[in-house]
Amino acid sequence: MKSFAYVSAPDVATALDAITEHPHAKFLGGGTNLVDLMRVGIEAPDTVVDITGLPLTAVAELPGGGVRIGALVRNSVLAAHPLIRARYPVLSQALLAGASGQLRNMATVGGNLLQRTRCMYFYDRAAACNKRTPGSGCDAIGGFTRSHAILGASEHCIATHPSDMAVALAALDAEVEIHSPRGILRIPLLDLHRLPGGTPHIETVLAADELITAVDLPPAPVAAHSRYRKVRDRASYAFALVSVAAALTTEKGTVTGIRLALGGVAAKPWRAFEAERVLLGAPATEESFRRAAEAELAAATPQSENAFKIELAQRTIVATLRQLLTDGSAQ
Numbered sequence: 089m090k091s092f093a094y095v096s097a098p099d100v101a102t103a104l105d106a107i108t109e110h111p112h113a114k115f116l117g118g119g120t121n122l123v124d125l126m127r128v129g130i131e132a133p134d135t136v137v138d139i140t141g142l143p144l145t146a147v148a149e150l151p152g153g154g155v156r157i158g159a160l161v162r163n164s165v166l167a168a169h170p171l172i173r174a175r176y177p178v179l180s181q182a183l184l185a186g187a188s189g190q191l192r193n194m195a196t197v198g199g200n201l202l203q204r205t206r207c208m209y210f211y212d213r214a215a216a217c218n219k220r221t222p223g224s225g226c227d228a229i230g231g232f233t234r235s236h237a238i239l240g241a242s243e244h245c246i247a248t249h250p251s252d253m254a255v256a257l258a259a260l261d262a263e264v265e266i267h268s269p270r271g272i273l274r275i276p277l278l279d280l281h282r283l284p285g286g287t288p289h290i291e292t293v294l295a296a297d298e299l300i301t302a303v304d305l306p307p308a309p310v311a312a313h314s315r316y317r318k319v320r321d322r323a324s325y326a327f328a329l330v331s332v333a334a335a336l337t338t339e340k341g342t343v344t345g346i347r348l349a350l351g352g353v354a355a356k357p358w359r360a361f362e363a364e365r366v367l368l369g370a371p372a373t374e375e376s377f378r379r380a381a382e383a384e385l386a387a388a389t390p391q392s393e394n395a396f397k398i399e400l401a402q403r404t405i406v407a408t409l410r411q412l413l414t415d416g417s418a419q
């Protein structure tokens with residue numbers, strides 16, 4: 089590992105000062121991804137700005153019924169929080185589906201959003217990877233693509249975003265609060281991550297001196313009737329082949345509220361707007377669920393080894409909505 093300077097920041101202003109003074113610095117939260125990447129030489133900051141002492145660890149009710157989550161809330165704390173479990177169960181379930189207990193105890197909300205892909209070619213420094221080394225090519229294309237993207241990919245990168253939490257936040261219309269030397273900015277979570285296009289190394293809209301300080305969940309009665317379903321090769325400690333975050337309300341057999349997002353299929357959490365459009369006002373039936381799932385996946389472009397994800401995503405959407413309907417939580 090390359091040697092680096094270490095700065096411990098007691099407040100946001102100090103953290104921003106440090107990152108401004110050291111253009112090749114990185115913020116350190118739980119370290120569950122950054123430290124791994126530093127060990128293998130994929131990340132090599134000259135300065136690490138430790139932000140774990142910042143006062144960003146609260147989960148607080150917002151006026152009107154929403155919830156503000158500090159960027160340094162640990163994943164395990166958030167998953168167990170009574171407000172989250174009652175109002176946004178899909179978020180609690182998504183967090184518990186991710187990583188392991190030890191990792192969830194360390195990982196922070198902000199870090200979870202900014203974790204990098206688990207594409208195996210990205211981690212293999214002998215492989216060509218446009219994300220790691222722009223312009224070097226992509227050895228995943230034509231290689232082992234079982235876990236790669238089927239939506240929103242490009243000829244330059246077919247990696248997926250690994251977060252479960254972010255998929256639930258995408259379904260919940262979360263907003264991200266960002267501090268920088270230029271002030272405070274708020275953006276929809278759906279605008280945080282970028283699709284790869286011709287610049288897969290640019291993964292988010294954040295500048296290097298911008299720090300995520302909070303995530304806000306707006307009030308959403310539909311969110312109380314929600315679930316997260318993750319399909320993976322192992323029962324635990326594995327990234328999603330496909331995952332679905334869904335919230336559903338019905339009245340007299342008709343869909344009155346619907347939120348759907350997919351994980352494991354794209355370089356960002358994938359909000360299923362097309363499926364939502366098909367479902368809103370439609371009969372809450374298996375046929376409608378299937379029609380909506382097919383509409384969402386119509387644009388999918390699989391690689392040589394992951395065409396199965398198209399059917400898997402459709403079936404997982406249907407199964408998640410069916411479960412919400414039959415267990416009574418969609419009423």
Ligand code: SF4
Nearest residue numbers: 207209217226245246
């Ligand atoms: Fe790199 Fe993306 Fe290709 Fe993986 S899919 S090797 S991350 S460019």
